[in-house]
Amino acid sequence: MPFLPRRIWSDEDWYRTQLGYCFRDMDEKWDVFVEDHVVFPHRSWTGHGVFEATFAPADGGGRQIAEAVAERDLERYRGDDEYDCLTLELVLSAIVLGEPSRELRKNWWSRPDPEEVGSTDVPAWLVRHSTLGLRADS
Numbered sequence: 001m002p003f004l005p006r007r008i009w010s011d012e013d014w015y016r017t018q019l020g021y022c023f024r025d026m027d028e029k030w031d032v033f034v035e036d037h038v039v040f041p042h043r044s045w046t047g048h049g050v051f052e053a054t055f056a057p058a059d060g061g062g063r064q065i066a067e068a069v070a071e072r073d074l075e076r077y078r079g080d081d082e083y084d085c086l087t088l089e090l091v092l093s094a095i096v097l098g099e100p101s102r103e104l105r106k107n108w109w110s111r112p113d114p115e116e117v118g119s120t121d122v123p124a125w126l127v128r129h130s131t132l133g134l135r136a137d138s
Helices: 011-018 081-096 102-110 124-132
Strands: 030-035 038-043 051-057 063-070
Touching (some): 011 063, 038 081, 081 102
Antiparallel strands (some): 051 063
């Protein structure tokens, strides 16, 4: 991914991220697990891996994403570079950590969803829900 989230995750955030996240409800769209320093967000229903994000220590403490890749098989996931950057950060902050992430959500909603382009028969909110989903305890 040419664009990476600039966020610095605190040591507490990184600890919680390492615990992963397993969907508990049909409206949740992500399972996330960690091996070593790599975070693997997968789609909950299909098990398809969408992102791999490698975390490294940040200057001044905490962790940051040093590199990441995104799925490019259009049968599994449609994204573009900027959308992927926002989606990856949203999955980690809103789904894994359970943060409200209001500003991040606002930026995500302001970008066209690659799944929505050219589609007039499906409401945009439904496409967005199918991408991010909800966190059951939020």
